[in-house]
Amino acid sequence: MQQLLEIKHLTVNYGKIVALENASMSIREHDFIGVIGPNGGGKTTLLKSILGLIEPTAGEIIFSKNLEEGQSQIGYLPQFNKFDNRFPISVSAVILSGIMGKNNRTRLNGTANREKVKQILEQLSISHLANKPIGELSGGQMQRVFLGRALVANPKLLILDEPDTYVDNQFEHELYKILQELNRNMAILLVSHDVGTISAHVKSIACINRHLHYHPSNIISPRQLAAYNCPIQIITHGDVPHTVLGTHDHEHPHEHQHQGK
Amino acid sequence: MIELFNYDFFRNALLAALLASIACGIIGTYIVSRRLVFIGGGITHASFGGIGIAYYLGLNPLLGAAVFAVLSAFGINYFSSSGKIRQDSSIAIWWSLGMALGIIFIALTPGYAPNLMSFLFGSILTVTRADLFYMALITLATIMLFTRYFRLILTISFDEEYAITRNLPVHFFNYLLMALSALVIVISIRISGVILVLSLLTLPQSTANLFSKNFKTIMWASIILGFIGMISGLYLSYYTNLPSGATIILVLTAFFGLGKVLSLFRQ
Numbered sequence: 001m002q003q004l005l006e007i008k009h010l011t012v013n014y015g016k017i018v019a020l021e022n023a024s025m026s027i028r029e030h031d032f033i034g035v036i037g038p039n040g041g042g043k044t045t046l047l048k049s050i051l052g053l054i055e056p057t058a059g060e061i062i063f064s065k066n067l068e069e070g071q072s073q074i075g076y077l078p079q080f081n082k083f084d085n086r087f088p089i090s091v092s093a094v095i096l097s098g099i100m101g102k103n104n105r106t107r108l109n110g111t112a113n114r115e116k117v118k119q120i121l122e123q124l125s126i127s128h129l130a131n132k133p134i135g136e137l138s139g140g141q142m143q144r145v146f147l148g149r150a151l152v153a154n155p156k157l158l159i160l161d162e163p164d165t166y167v168d169n170q171f172e173h174e175l176y177k178i179l180q181e182l183n184r185n186m187a188i189l190l191v192s193h194d195v196g197t198i199s200a201h202v203k204s205i206a207c208i209n210r211h212l213h214y215h216p217s218n219i220i221s222p223r224q225l226a227a228y229n230c231p232i233q234i235i236t237h238g239d240v241p242h243t244v245l246g247t248h249d250h251e252h253p254h255e256h257q258h259q260g261k
Numbered sequence: 262m263i264e265l266f267n268y269d270f271f272r273n274a275l276l277a278a279l280l281a282s283i284a285c286g287i288i289g290t291y292i293v294s295r296r297l298v299f300i301g302g303g304i305t306h307a308s309f310g311g312i313g314i315a316y317y318l319g320l321n322p323l324l325g326a327a328v329f330a331v332l333s334a335f336g337i338n339y340f341s342s343s344g345k346i347r348q349d350s351s352i353a354i355w356w357s358l359g360m361a362l363g364i365i366f367i368a369l370t371p372g373y374a375p376n377l378m379s380f381l382f383g384s385i386l387t388v389t390r391a392d393l394f395y396m397a398l399i400t401l402a403t404i405m406l407f408t409r410y411f412r413l414i415l416t417i418s419f420d421e422e423y424a425i426t427r428n429l430p431v432h433f434f435n436y437l438l439m440a441l442s443a444l445v446i447v448i449s450i451r452i453s454g455v456i457l458v459l460s461l462l463t464l465p466q467s468t469a470n471l472f473s474k475n476f477k478t479i480m481w482a483s484i485i486l487g488f489i490g491m492i493s494g495l496y497l498s499y500y501t502n503l504p505s506g507a508t509i510i511l512v513l514t515a516f517f518g519l520g521k522v523l524s525l526f527r528q
Contacts, residue, residue: 051426076426083420087294088474097416101427133474149423 001028002064004157004187005050009059012045019045022059023212027157031187032179034202034218036195037230041209043191044079047159050189051076075155075186077146080166085135091145092117092130098149120148124178140171147175151182158182159189164197176201195220265499270386274505277388278491280396281449281461284403286484288445289462290469291438294476295418300337302459303352304443307333307359309455312380313366322380323395323447329359330443338439383454383506385495396448403441407480414438415476452491453506461487464513471517471524490516 006026012019020042027033035043048054050061051074075098095117121127124144129137137145143163150158160179164172179188180201192198199205205215207230215224265271292301308330315325333355341348367377379387407414417424417431424431449458469482494509501508 052428053422053425074426076423078420078423082422084296087419088470088476088479089415089419090475093415093476094419097412097419097423098427100412100416100424100429135474 001030003028004031004064006062006064007046007050007059008062010046010049010056010061011058012042012049012054013057018210020049020208020212021210023208024059025206025212025214027187027189029156029187030183031189032183032201032203033187033189033206034195034198034204035189035191035206035208036193036198037208039193041230042212043208044161046206046208046212047076047161047189047191050074050159073153073156075150075153075158077143077150077158077160077163079161080139080143085142087134089134090130091126091132091134091137092121094134094145095120095148095152098152101153116152117148120152123151124148139166140168143167143171143175147178155186157187157189161191162193163190164192164194172197195225270388273388273390273393274385274495275492276393277385277396277451278495279488280393280400281452282465282487282491283484284396284400284445285449285461286465286487287403287407287480288442289466289487290476290480290483291414291418292442292462293466293470294479297442298459298463299349299352300334300439301442301446301462303337303356304330304334305446305450305455305458306356308443308447308450309380310359310362310366312455313363313370317366317370321391323392323451326380326447326450327444330447331440333359334439334443335436338436379454380450381454381456382504383450383452383457385452385491385505385509388451392448392451396451399441399444399448403445406437406441410434411477453509457506457510460510460513464510464517465490468513468517468520471520486516487513 004027006024008024010023011021023042023046035046037043045054049056096113099113099116118127121130124147126141126144126148129141129145134142134145147160147163150160158179163175167175179190182188188202190198190202195205199218199220202218204217205220207213207215207220207225207228209228209230211229213228213230215228292298308326311325311327311329312322313325314329315322318325337348337351337355340346340351346354378384413429414434416427417429417434421431421435446458446462449461452458453461465483465486466479468486469479473479473482490513491509494512495505497503497512498505498508
């Protein structure tokens with residue numbers, strides 16, 4: 001599998017607070033990585049560094065030739081409630097805005113682009129909402145629209161920041177079905193607070209609690225989580241062999257570097 | 262009614278109303294959608310400082326207003342984005358600083374400042390050919406920018422952070438649109454004055470927003486509503502002998518009230 005990008009010794013500070021320290025990881029084609037960790041542990045910081053929204057304090061992110069256009073080839077679904085839902089814009093205009101990029105700043109009304117938007121609307125079964133104002137949608141519908149915006153430019157890497165908050169169970173179920181399908185054509189980086197739900201779908205897991213521990217499998221035991229110093233509540237799980245894990249700190253978390261690195 | 266067209270000042274006023282309604286219709290929709298109305302208030306009042314200084318130095322007051330408006334727009338943007346001062350505080354500082362400077366320099370200017378009231382409350386009937394030239398220039402720039410970069414402006418306005426991830430020139434356009442908004446405010450000061458100008462940029466938009474949640478539709482509707490409001494306000498002020506700027510604002514407010522009632526019936 002071709003490598004898409006490599007994160008090398010990434011450190012991000014906000015003033016005196018260290019949000020992320022010496023994180024290294026690489027993302028390859030067809031990867032499906034679940035990013036887990038406690039709130040404030042640095043998950044969003046990692047995403048924003050990859051997306052170019054945050055300047056790293058130290059270290060670097062190297063985009064390989066496969067992501068040649070840099071960040072324009074990355075699709076991004078931000079956290080819910082990140083936008084003004086009274087903004088006067090329609091569903092299809094939001095999706096169309098996802099086509100905008102470095103090489104496409106003005107003319108977006110071409111037939112090819114409109115066709116592409118139509119296709120995305122169909123794929124996410126929201127064609128009937130095309131002309132609706134964004135503020136009149138339900139949570140699940142809105143997430144679909146933002147997923148559409150992330151997908152419309154055919155990204156090689158899809159980054160999702162907690163896509164399953166504020167949505168109903170039915171959409172959550174459908175979302176993972178859609179993601180499985182998309183994963184055939186693109187790498188996916190998915191942030192979630194709920195390791196139980198995602199571990200049934202992802203291929204590997206990155207635990208972030210200031211430090212990053214990459215775990216090259218979707219099966220992770222409470223002991224391993226503790227070893228990664230990644231205190232996280234497992235809420236639900238399918239056929240993953242582990243039980244409910246409370247939050248507890250390990251005495252020597254850093255002795256347990258994972259051999260898969 | 263028609264005989265008014267024989268007067269130069271009236272033809273100028275009509276042209277000024279047309280240009281201002283186009284510029285305010287476009288920029289106002291941008292300002293309202295992005296919730297920048299309070300920043301607009303800061304810019305408007307800060308520009309009064311420029312008017313005062315230009316008076317004192319014997320320069321064109323609109324030029325002084327333009328310089329101060331753009332400077333305060335950038336100032337508000339800069340101080341609040343650097344995180345040192347909260348945005349609303351930053352706006353308040355520029356707002357009152359501009360007014361204070363304006364009052365002091367007008368007081369320092371020898372003799373009586375006859376046009377002071379017209380800058381505070383507007384006087385569309387005293388618009389000059391030179392004013393019209395500047396208005397046309399800025400209106401044209403606004404039309405061109407929004408025609409060529411409509412999608413880009415919409416994308417940035419709706420979700421700035423997302424636009425950055427797409428490598429779009431977000432900061433450049435933020436400043437460009439800030440500067441253009443400041444200039445549109447300045448040319449509109451001729452219509453309704455420093456104190457009332459903000460409503461030219463928000464009333465037609467709020468009325469249009471009652472019926473549409475589409476950026477482009479709101480823009481067009483605001484231009485039309487703004488123009489009708491300014492013309493009927495102008496006529497009304499002529500026949501009632503009331504101040505034109507304030508009459509225009511009252512007409513636009515009446516439109517909003519009417520729209521609100523209509524929209525309630527529609528539901």
